[in-house]
Amino acid sequence: MAYTSPGKTREKIYDFVRERILSGTPPTTRDVQRAFGFRAVQSARQHLEKLVFEGKLAKVDGRSRGYRLPEFGKASPTQLIAMLGRVQAGELTEAMEDPPEYIMVQTRFDDDELFALTVEGESMLHAGILPGDMVIVRRQPTASPGDIVVALVGDEATVKRYRERDGRVELHPENEAFDPIIPREDGAPFSLLGKVIEIRRSVE
C-alpha cells in the first residue's frame, strides 16, 4: 500500500474496524490487511495495536477477531428484538414472517423480554404517540399507575395509560375523542402484555 501521512490510514482503519464490529463480526488481522491492500500482515497489526494503545479499540489477546469497541463493551447491552404486529386469536404473533423484522435496542438489563409494535389509531395523541409510531414494550404482567402499557382487550392490542381506581384497572386514552376502557365492566377478556419503555417514529 502507498505510504500515507502519519495517522491518516489509521483513522480509516479505525472506521473500518468499528463498522465491522457494529455489523456483528470483528475483522481478523488479515481482513484488515486485505481491505487496505497491505502486503504484510504486520502493517495491519501495527495500526490495530496502536489503536488499542490509544484506547480507541479494546482487544482480547490471542483470540481470533478479538477487537472490540471499548466504551461500548460496558455501555448498555444491545438486544435485537422482533417487530410483532398483528393480533390473532388473542395471541400476539409475528406478522409477515417472511422476513421477520428486527430492530436494535439498547437496554438497561439484558434479561428483559422486549418486543416492538406499530401503533394504530390516535387514542394516545396527547401523549405524543401518533399512528404509525413504533413502541418498544417490556413484557411484564403488572404495571404501575401512570405507566403506558400495551394490553390485550378482547382480540385487540391497545396502547393506553394504566390507572387504578377503587382497586380496579382502568385504561385511559390520551385523546378526548376516546373513552377509557374499564375491563371488568365491559367483560371483555383482558390481559396486560407489558409496559411501553420507548417510542420511535421514523419521519423520513
Place this chain on the structure above:
Amino acid sequence: MAYTSPGKTREKIYDFVRERILSGTPPTTRDVQRAFGFRAVQSARQHLEKLVFEGKLAKVDGRSRGYRLPEFGKASPTQLIAMLGRVQAGELTEAMEDPPEYIMVQTRFDDDELFALTVEGESMLHAGILPGDMVIVRRQPTASPGDIVVALVGDEATVKRYRERDGRVELHPENEAFDPIIPREDGAPFSLLGKVIEIRRSVE
C-alpha cells in the same frame, strides 16, 4: 457431557450461540464445546451443523466464528452516532465529553452523517415531539417543505417544520403558543443543520 434426549441440548446450544452473536462475538466451535462441557469438538460441531441445516443458523464456511443469525444477515446497516447537546458560540459541540454518549441507529444508507439531539421546549408538541425527546438528524444543507428540521437561529438550535412562502424560508412551530420564525425578517444568523429522520422517547 451427559446424554440428553434428541434436540434437547441442541436448543440450548442455539440459545447460547444466538446470545453470543447478538452480544457481538459469534462463538468458535470450541467455545461451544467448552461451554457445554463436551469432551470432543465434533459434538459441538455436529449440533452447530445441524442447526445450520435446519435453517436456524447461517454460516460462513471456513472462517472463524462464522455463525450468523440468518435473518440478520440482510438487516439494515447499523451505525453508532453521537449524542450532541449544547449549542456553543454558534456551533454544535459534544456535550459532556466525558463519556461521549452513543446510540445505535439502523440506517438506509451507510454514508449518511447523523447526529442526535435532545429536544428542549414544547414548540413541536402537536407534531408529537415532546421536551426530552431525542431527535436523530441527518446533516444536510437544504430541506423540502414539510420536513422537520434542526436549524441554528442565532445561537440556539431549534426543531421546527420547514416551509417556504414567496421563496422565503419559514420555520413553523407546531404549537399555537409559539410564533413562526422568518429568518430574513428578524435578521438573526440562520443556518440549516439537517433534517430530523427519527424521534425517540424513553419512558422508563
Place this chain on the structure above:
DNA sequence: TGACATAACAGACAAATGTCTGTTTTATGG
C-alpha cells in the same frame, strides 16, 4: 428386548489467525 437414529467421544490434520523479528521506504520537521 432389539433395531435404529442420535448423542457423545477420540484423535488427528488443515486452514485460518495471532504473533514475532528484522528490514526497507517514506513523510515530517528542523
Place this chain on the structure above:
DNA sequence: CCATAAAACAGACATTTGTCTGTTATGTCA
C-alpha cells in the same frame, strides 16, 4: 538536506480454529 519517527514490507512460527474419519454410548420406539 539530514535526522527521526512512522509506515510499510518480508518471512516465519505458534496458536487457534475449522474440518475430517471413525468409534462408542445412549435414548426412542416398535
